[in-house]
Amino acid sequence: MGKNDFLTPKAISNRIKSKGLQKLRFFCQMCQKQCRDENGFKCHLNSESHKRQMEIFGQNADRVIAGYSEEFEADFMELMRRSHPRARVAAKNVYNEFIADKYHVHMNSTKWYTLTEFVKYLGKTGKCRVDETPKGWFISLIQADPLEEIGKDRKAKRDRAERDEEQRRKADIEAQIERAQKYARVDEGPADMPQGGELQRDEADGQPLKIALTTAAPDRPHGKPPIAPKLSSAFSSDARATLQSQSEPVASRPKSKLEQLMEIDKMNEKHKAIRAAASVPANTGRKDEPWLAEGIIVKVMSKALKESGYYKGKGIVNKLLKRFVAEISMLDGGDVLQVDQAELETVLPQPGGTVCVLQGPYRGCQASMVGIVEEHYKANVRLINCKQAGKVLSTDYEDVCKVASSS
Numbered sequence: 001m002g003k004n005d006f007l008t009p010k011a012i013s014n015r016i017k018s019k020g021l022q023k024l025r026f027f028c029q030m031c032q033k034q035c036r037d038e039n040g041f042k043c044h045l046n047s048e049s050h051k052r053q054m055e056i057f058g059q060n061a062d063r064v065i066a067g068y069s070e071e072f073e074a075d076f077m078e079l080m081r082r083s084h085p086r087a088r089v090a091a092k093n094v095y096n097e098f099i100a101d102k103y104h105v106h107m108n109s110t111k112w113y114t115l116t117e118f119v120k121y122l123g124k125t126g127k128c129r130v131d132e133t134p135k136g137w138f139i140s141l142i143q144a145d146p147l148e149e150i151g152k153d154r155k156a157k158r159d160r161a162e163r164d165e166e167q168r169r170k171a172d173i174e175a176q177i178e179r180a181q182k183y184a185r186v187d188e189g190p191a192d193m194p195q196g197g198e199l200q201r202d203e204a205d206g207q208p209l210k211i212a213l214t215t216a217a218p219d220r221p222h223g224k225p226p227i228a229p230k231l232s233s234a235f236s237s238d239a240r241a242t243l244q245s246q247s248e249p250v251a252s253r254p255k256s257k258l259e260q261l262m263e264i265d266k267m268n269e270k271h272k273a274i275r276a277a278a279s280v281p282a283n284t285g286r287k288d289e290p291w292l293a294e295g296i297i298v299k300v301m302s303k304a305l306k307e308s309g310y311y312k313g314k315g316i317v318n319k320l321l322k323r324f325v326a327e328i329s330m331l332d333g334g335d336v337l338q339v340d341q342a343e344l345e346t347v348l349p350q351p352g353g354t355v356c357v358l359q360g361p362y363r364g365c366q367a368s369m370v371g372i373v374e375e376h377y378k379a380n381v382r383l384i385n386c387k388q389a390g391k392v393l394s395t396d397y398e399d400v401c402k403v404a405s406s407s
């Protein structure tokens with residue numbers, strides 16, 4: 001039999017002797033050890049194990065005490081709720097019930113030195129109604145109104161739902177702005193072309209809203225990132241919702257006035273966001289990559305040059321002054337200007353005209369204009385004077401530009 005065996009005569013006699021409640025002041029909370037008398041407690045205080053425990057305690061005394069206080073309060077309140085949910089009872093009696101469990105958290109290990117202090121604390125924090133009488137302190141539990149509790153629950157739920165809705169709306173609008181910006185570039189250029197010799201796109205196609213709805217655009221050439229699926233679903237989810245409500249008109253309840261107003265508000269916000277995104281200057285998306293080339297015909301989009309009459313006028317790029325700045329001579333009058341590429345736009349010739357490829361692996365190649373695929377905002381061109389001559393490319397509008405000699 002081992003020394004610490006449960007069934008040794010010593011262990012049994014210890015258990016017999018330690019029956020019932022013993023002196024609280026001979027209890028060591030850190031070691032959870034109850035000593036029977038002063039001498040035993042003294043011995044315990046000098047023991048190895050107790051000293052180890054006290055070292056742990058010394059490292060973070062405040063936290064240990066706070067932990068015991070919390071535990072003490074929770075246990076005490078639990079007892080109150082269970083045993084005296086409605087009665088007004090003497091604090092002393094509750095405490096006596098509380099310490100009947102030999103391994104309760106002892107009060108001398110909490111931040112409260114006396115029961116009175118603890119009772120006052122309960123009163124101050126609104127956990128119990130407390131009052132002092134000649135017979136000592138009395139406490140009674142403050143019953144939370146169940147109806148009030150339910151109301152609180154509901155309010156919290158509603159708040160949460162509103163927050164979620166707000167976040168969804170924000171994400172929705174952001175996704176739409178991103179989509180609109182992607183398309184704004186493709187959309188703006190040709191729509192602004194003056195009437196005349198160049199290929200013309202229907203003005204109505206320039207509406208930003210319509211562009212936003214074309215989700216099934218094919219992959220772009222030149223390694224541009226494909227449209228992320230989550231973006232393209234920003235609109236299709238709306239579309240799905242519409243479809244659903246159309247397919248089951250009986251199930252959908254009539255909308256309240258408030259809901260209708262909210263919907264209108266939402267739509268307005270959407271449109272505003274899209275319009276704002278679409279009015280971004282056409283070339284911002286590729287400001288960082290130079291596309292200018294000598295000999296191409298470009299359109300001046302600088303609003304600053306409006307007064308001098310150059311706005312929307314065309315010119316030939318004579319030479320590049322920097323990577324992004326060209327010296328152009330206007331076709332109309334022959335004036336020579338220096339313009340940044342951000343304020344220039346490409347020009348597309350009619351089918352059969354010669355273009356220069358400005359972007360991608362065929363940059364610098366000449367090609368012949370085949371035609372325009374309006375619904376995809378693409379221009380088809382056939383390469384002429386390079387190794388891949390004869391190959392037909394499908395490029396973005398602004399990736400090719402009319403060459404001067406072809407006019």
Ligand SMILES: [Zn+2]
Nearest residue numbers: 028030031050
């Ligand atoms: Zn101890």
